[in-house]
Amino acid sequence: xxxxxxxxxxxxxxxxxxxxxxxxxxxxxxxxxxxxxxxxxxxxxxxxxxxxxxxxxxxxxxxxxxxxxxxxxxxxxxxxxxxxxxxxxxxxxxxxxxxxxxxxxxxxx
Amino acid sequence: xxxxxxxxxxxxxxxxxxxxxxxxxxxxxxxxxxxxxxxxxxxxxxxxxxxxxxxxxxxxxxxxxxxxxxxxxxxxxxxxxxxxxxxxxxxxxxxxxxxxxxxxxxxxxxxxxxxxxxxxxxxxxxxxxxxxxxxxxxxxxxxxxxxxxxxxxxxxxxxxxxxxxxxxxxxxxxxxxxxxxxxxxxxxxxxxxxxxxxxxxxxxxxxxxxxxxxxxxxxxxxxxxxxxxxxxxxxxxxxxxxxxxxxxxxxxxxxxxxxxxxxxxxxxxxxxxxxxxxxxxxxxxxxxxxxxxxxxxxxxxxxxxxxxxxxxxxxxxxxxxxxxxxxxxxxxxxxxxxxxxxxxxxxxxxxxxxxxxxxxxxxxxxxxxxxxxx
Numbered sequence: 001x002x003x004x005x006x007x008x009x010x011x012x013x014x015x016x017x018x019x020x021x022x023x024x025x026x027x028x029x030x031x032x033x034x035x036x037x038x039x040x041x042x043x044x045x046x047x048x049x050x051x052x053x054x055x056x057x058x059x060x061x062x063x064x065x066x067x068x069x070x071x072x073x074x075x076x077x078x079x080x081x082x083x084x085x086x087x088x089x090x091x092x093x094x095x096x097x098x099x100x101x102x103x104x105x106x107x108x109x
Numbered sequence: 110x111x112x113x114x115x116x117x118x119x120x121x122x123x124x125x126x127x128x129x130x131x132x133x134x135x136x137x138x139x140x141x142x143x144x145x146x147x148x149x150x151x152x153x154x155x156x157x158x159x160x161x162x163x164x165x166x167x168x169x170x171x172x173x174x175x176x177x178x179x180x181x182x183x184x185x186x187x188x189x190x191x192x193x194x195x196x197x198x199x200x201x202x203x204x205x206x207x208x209x210x211x212x213x214x215x216x217x218x219x220x221x222x223x224x225x226x227x228x229x230x231x232x233x234x235x236x237x238x239x240x241x242x243x244x245x246x247x248x249x250x251x252x253x254x255x256x257x258x259x260x261x262x263x264x265x266x267x268x269x270x271x272x273x274x275x276x277x278x279x280x281x282x283x284x285x286x287x288x289x290x291x292x293x294x295x296x297x298x299x300x301x302x303x304x305x306x307x308x309x310x311x312x313x314x315x316x317x318x319x320x321x322x323x324x325x326x327x328x329x330x331x332x333x334x335x336x337x338x339x340x341x342x343x344x345x346x347x348x349x350x351x352x353x354x355x356x357x358x359x360x361x362x363x364x365x366x367x368x369x370x371x372x373x374x375x376x377x378x379x380x381x382x383x384x385x386x387x388x389x390x391x392x393x394x395x396x397x398x399x400x401x402x403x404x405x406x407x408x409x410x411x412x413x414x415x416x417x418x419x420x421x422x423x424x425x426x427x428x429x430x431x432x433x434x435x436x437x438x439x440x441x442x443x444x445x446x447x448x449x450x451x452x453x454x455x456x457x458x459x460x461x462x463x464x465x466x467x468x469x470x471x472x473x474x475x476x477x478x479x480x481x482x483x
Contacts, residue, residue: 019189037129041128092147096151
């Protein structure tokens, strides 16, 4: 990740604080989401390595850089990303579904 | 030409950068489509009853809904996540552009300022740049639109185009058709045989909507204006990289130097929501002044109309104004382009305000159009 001052950038406006009580939690959200992204980057690189080894039997850094996914590979990667993000957010989504259910039950009462 | 045609000035992500942009896009989409609707559930379940208990009435209007919602833990978490994905996107785009800068600078020098250059670039250091554009990193783009580190700096436009491509892909907006092509299709249907010879694209940003007109009307002279040099330099080199002649000028939409009745077609794309009401009205005024009799103007933008949204949704969409550096988001969503076009001198019968869909139906856009009387 580039440092925010990697170019002669005017000062960034301060980030909004959504939670007055839990500023540390907000910082952790950014850390966790960056970590999640980095893991997916490593996974995609591994996928490239596997595909190159399957087709060529060998792999170099230059091969990885030059690898252009075909349409099927692209679609498979999109699908993997969606499933991956769904797993990461699964708890939050389950909570929302439960809350929605509760709301529906309340309306039915 | 597709919405994001490949060309030599486009930042080319490395293997890992492409993977990073892909996963950030996927997270952005999930945060927007799956988690964002959860906010409304928690509003009705928790925030609304709590507000009502404290105030004796349910929240009225988007401001009170915001008052009720901002202390809600789920909304806070979602907001932190949504903000994070936008920052992640720009950080990732920045990685690519800073690494690619030497190659792109070389391409820029090869494409511009020589005898092979098809279009032109005219900068004016005295051009008025609206205060909000100078003070804001619009939708958090690093350095904002006014980023200008001196000679030949095109980074603002490079950010705009690559960030925009990642963003629209993440939002699931179809990439087969550019916004310019949607409007060209609309014009063909509405005015069969219309063949403009002089076209002006107002507030053109990185020029992604200027080039489709040069491509569709090869005999026409296409001009495009915006207020910052960093966007215009990139737009100029981008058009050259695509082999299309467009003449870019640093001019304000409400105060251009072109003569009266000098264009057959005046357009703007996704521009109104980044302008004050005065500037949108000024742009409509210039549209009328610059059009020849029988000429047409089309101002296209995001389909955000508050009069069609309930109070909660108005609060929800206001997030971009409050936390994604969109200073004119709400101003735009509540403006009245029809009245502005009529005030500008167009006859009421010659004004059309409505929506136009992309051919793949992935998105519909708002349009305010008018034809100048013969």
